[in-house]
Amino acid sequence: MSDSFLIEYLPILIFFVIAGGAAIAAVAMSYMVGQQNPDPEKNSQYECGFEAFAESRSKFDVKFYLVAILFIIFDLEIAFLFPWAIVLGDIGMFGFWSMVLFLGILTVGFVYEWKKGALDWE
Amino acid sequence: MLYGIAFYLFAMVLVGSAIAVITAKNPVHSVLFLILAFFNAAGLMVLLGAEFIAMLLVIVYVGAVAVLFLFVVMMMDVSFADLRSGAMKYVPIGVVVGGVLLFELVIIYSGWKFSDAMELANPNDISLTNTEALGHILYTKYFFIFQMSGLVLLVAMIGAIVLTLRKRSGVKRQKIYEQVNRKASDVIEIHKVTPGTGV
Numbered sequence: 001m002s003d004s005f006l007i008e009y010l011p012i013l014i015f016f017v018i019a020g021g022a023a024i025a026a027v028a029m030s031y032m033v034g035q036q037n038p039d040p041e042k043n044s045q046y047e048c049g050f051e052a053f054a055e056s057r058s059k060f061d062v063k064f065y066l067v068a069i070l071f072i073i074f075d076l077e078i079a080f081l082f083p084w085a086i087v088l089g090d091i092g093m094f095g096f097w098s099m100v101l102f103l104g105i106l107t108v109g110f111v112y113e114w115k116k117g118a119l120d121w122e
Numbered sequence: 123m124l125y126g127i128a129f130y131l132f133a134m135v136l137v138g139s140a141i142a143v144i145t146a147k148n149p150v151h152s153v154l155f156l157i158l159a160f161f162n163a164a165g166l167m168v169l170l171g172a173e174f175i176a177m178l179l180v181i182v183y184v185g186a187v188a189v190l191f192l193f194v195v196m197m198m199d200v201s202f203a204d205l206r207s208g209a210m211k212y213v214p215i216g217v218v219v220g221g222v223l224l225f226e227l228v229i230i231y232s233g234w235k236f237s238d239a240m241e242l243a244n245p246n247d248i249s250l251t252n253t254e255a256l257g258h259i260l261y262t263k264y265f266f267i268f269q270m271s272g273l274v275l276l277v278a279m280i281g282a283i284v285l286t287l288r289k290r291s292g293v294k295r296q297k298i299y300e301q302v303n304r305k306a307s308d309v310i311e312i313h314k315v316t317p318g319t320g321v
Contacts, residue, residue, distance in 0.1 A: 003123060003124040003125055005125075005171075006124050006125055006128060006169075009168065062286045062288075063286070064193060065190070065193055065197070065286060066282055066283065066286045066287065068186070068189055068190050068193055069190070069278070069282040069286075070279065070282065070283075071186060071189075072182070072186040072187070072190070073275050073278055073279050073282075075181060075182055075185060075186045076182060076275060077275065078181075079177075079178055079181055079182060080260075080268075080271075082174070082177070082253065083174060083253045083254070083256045083257030083260060083261075084257055084260075084261055086253055086254055086257050087254050087257035087258050087261075090257075090258060091257065091258065091261055091262050092262075094261075094262055094265075095261040095262050098261045098262065098265050098268060098269070099261060101269060101272075102268060102269060102271075102272040105269070105272040105273060105275075105276050106272055106275060106276060106279075108276060109275070109276040109279035109280060110279075112279070112280060112283070113279060113283050116283055116287060117287070117289070118283045118287050120295065
């Protein structure tokens, strides 16, 4: 591996630098430009006039977890699509139908979760 | 030169954030350090020429698995001080498990020989990229394994729904079909009421 290989990733580095710079600038500018008049009352926590009763940590509904798991599964399905899309011209009809069958299997699952109401938010 | 700098940068941040995962006081911070570790591992994969693996690390691990970890951490309805106070009694078994793992790693590493053909992550035909090489064999040569992975995903989907989906009673939901099919005659009764008798 040579340095010329890394040069190909220079645009990504530039994106990262610009994104990071913009994020830092947004915080730093508001800190520097805005007027700072700190005051104990201003800095105290405010939650509709009274102190927080409890920690923010509490039991979540497991529904959030279900949505995340279903998201991961379709995420993986999409990950399989990337190499397929690149080589679709080379692998012929068999490769095409192989992916259609794969998507079909997952569509069965999708129909199941739709009909079962796993995607509904009650 | 540039390659070496990039490698050591990624590797050092990876090891540093991995250490921070287990030493951070707040589990949420641990998960965030884990995400940083995933990103740096993806960077190392890019350096190896395995761009597809790097993409998978970012999409699957950072995008989805880390979110699940965060959910689990946030779902734990325990105070972390309590969790930490009883941790010392697990030290002996932790030392045993860690010692066995370290021993195995030492055995493997002492017997490890780097071959001259180091660029294992690359396809034999150097004109192909990593992703293309995978695509050429995954959907045709490894057709059955590919379909099996689809079935595994299907089982995971159904399993997650069966295990966690609970129907709550007493929730008002929209049922378009039933709502549209309602007829006035089904739900309204008309009574002739003569004065003084009631319905």
